[in-house]
């Protein structure tokens with residue numbers, strides 16, 4: 036192949052990759068749209084307390100903070116110290132008064148008991164190395180009758196090959212988690228299954244559970 040044809044092929048490959056990247060960015064759901072859908076599905080109301088477990092860099096927690104309003108509260112937790120620091124800096128920069136940033140532990144959410152009306156984990160459950168301990172915490176952290184949402188995805192081949200998840204139970208079957216496994220784990224922990232959405236943005240699913248209400252006297 037001539038040098039010129041080789042260069043042209045390289046340039047068209049590069050352009051193709053850029054086009055795919057741009058179209059993925061353009062079609063990806065915005066955190067505020069996804070959180071608005073989650074809030075509707077879980078019935079959040081202003082003044083409620085909601086926790087984002089494994090909040091990453093905080094974009095979803097910040098979107099949630101606008102929905103619960105100034106009388107509500109968002110707990111944003113993270114295991115990774117660097118991400119936790121990023122969330123703290125961003126909370127200060129945006130002057131968000133209703134976001135509490137909390138260091139999570141591998142086996143403990145570190146949230147108070149009965150503190151939350153709703154809790155969600157977005158793309159976090161399949162990273163949990165001690166899921167049964169965290170499930171027990173989530174049940175304690177919710178108020179009686181409170182709701183838990185797990186947004187996740189089934190194992191993805193390319194992610195499993197490029198970025199395997201370390202330390203998680205072997206039954207996940209790769210990077211991701213089959214929906215049935217997390218439903219089995221959370222119902223065994225004491226939650227009841229409420230609703231599933233298989234059309235969540237970016238090929239994720241969303242499963243909503245309820246903590247049993249307090250027994251009537």
Ligand SMILES: C[S@@+](CC[C@H](N)C(=O)[O-])C[C@H]1O[C@@H](n2cnc3c(N)ncnc32)[C@H](O)[C@@H]1O
Pocket residue numbers: 088089090091092095112113114115118139140141142156157158159162163164169
């Ligand atoms: C794929 S990221 C998702 C981040 C964010 N939820 C999002 O949707 O953009 C998974 C996050 O879970 C966090 N994580 C893993 N185990 C955790 C645990 N036990 N408690 C809290 N966060 C955890 C990781 O540090 C990482 O930031």
